[in-house]
Amino acid sequence: MKELSLHILDIAENSVKAKASLIEISVCEDCKKNLLTICINDNGCGMSEDFLKKVKDPFSTTRTTRRVGMGLSLFEAAAEQCGGRLEILSTQGVGTSVTVTFQQNHIDRAPLGDMAGTMQTLIGGAPDIDFIYRHIKDGRDFVLDTRAMRETLGDIPLNTPDVILWIGDYVNEGINELN
Amino acid sequence: MKSLAELQEIRNRALNQVNLRKERADGIRVVVGMATCGIAAGARPVLNAFVREVEARNLTDVMVTQTGCIGMCRLEPIVEVYVPGQEKVTYVHMTEDKVARVVAEHIINNRPVTEYTVGSETK
Numbered sequence: 001m002k003e004l005s006l007h008i009l010d011i012a013e014n015s016v017k018a019k020a021s022l023i024e025i026s027v028c029e030d031c032k033k034n035l036l037t038i039c040i041n042d043n044g045c046g047m048s049e050d051f052l053k054k055v056k057d058p059f060s061t062t063r064t065t066r067r068v069g070m071g072l073s074l075f076e077a078a079a080e081q082c083g084g085r086l087e088i089l090s091t092q093g094v095g096t097s098v099t100v101t102f103q104q105n106h107i108d109r110a111p112l113g114d115m116a117g118t119m120q121t122l123i124g125g126a127p128d129i130d131f132i133y134r135h136i137k138d139g140r141d142f143v144l145d146t147r148a149m150r151e152t153l154g155d156i157p158l159n160t161p162d163v164i165l166w167i168g169d170y171v172n173e174g175i176n177e178l179n
Numbered sequence: 180m181k182s183l184a185e186l187q188e189i190r191n192r193a194l195n196q197v198n199l200r201k202e203r204a205d206g207i208r209v210v211v212g213m214a215t216c217g218i219a220a221g222a223r224p225v226l227n228a229f230v231r232e233v234e235a236r237n238l239t240d241v242m243v244t245q246t247g248c249i250g251m252c253r254l255e256p257i258v259e260v261y262v263p264g265q266e267k268v269t270y271v272h273m274t275e276d277k278v279a280r281v282v283a284e285h286i287i288n289n290r291p292v293t294e295y296t297v298g299s300e301t302k
């Protein structure tokens with residue numbers, strides 16, 4: 001994928017399919033340690049120990065249209081190309097956690113890309129799920145929390161077009177402030 | 180400077196709107212493939228373009244949604260348009276630039292853009 005934000009969108013969609021009610025995405029850039037860490041945690045249905053052991057294999061998938069699921073494999077390959085790795089933990093009935101690391105300045109590290117677009121697509125497509133997006137850069141952070149948004153919006157759905165536009169601007173501004 | 184306070188304004192505007200967007204079972208559905216194949220091929224901007232276009236033209240009976248793998252990965256990004264009472268139309272190799280034409284010709288004027296469909300692709 002051309003940007004890491006697309007990998008994040010892809011894996012977070014797995015969390016949506018796992019019927020999570022809360023999905024936490026965190027991006028942490030640590031320039032001193034030269035480390036970029038991306039975490040996607042959910043409280044969805046989780047996986048059995050057996051499935052977890054082979055989940056990174058592209059031929060293990062819960063899809064029914066094809067026998068191949070490439071999301072995790074592609075993300076892992078991208079990480080390993082940059083001196084990093086992908087770790088996945090899961091407990092059935094509790095949730096799943098995916099942690100991916102990259103050498104921040106590795107020449108092959110794809111740009112983080114359009115996180116605003118990813119959050120717009122995720123929230124727009126699953127407006128009843130709560131998302132927390134936390135972006136940390138060298139100790140400073142920016143947070144988008146749909147729970148806080150709901151407090152103000154009341155029963156106005158999160159996929160109302162004006163809200164989606166607001167999310168895009170809010171995330172872009174927040175990330176620009178960090179840089 | 181964006182802030183949560185602006186959401187209050189959005190809420191007030193939405194509550195005052197008479198034409199609230201209703202999800203009608205008998206409305207037109209636009210379904211964009213968003214599996215790994217779709218995302219890698221560029222479906223995210225296509226989805227966002229449909230949402231913007233439908234909103235800009237105030238098409239309150241059109242629902243834009245996402246789905247998983249449709250099964251023809253090499254033709255992604257794929258967009259399926261379901262108009263009640265008609266056969267579904269499958270657009271393949273969709274891009275942001277093609278969206279305006281599909282909305283104007285097919286969704287509003289009921290003339291599918293055949294050159295973008297899977298039928299033309301597999302000749």
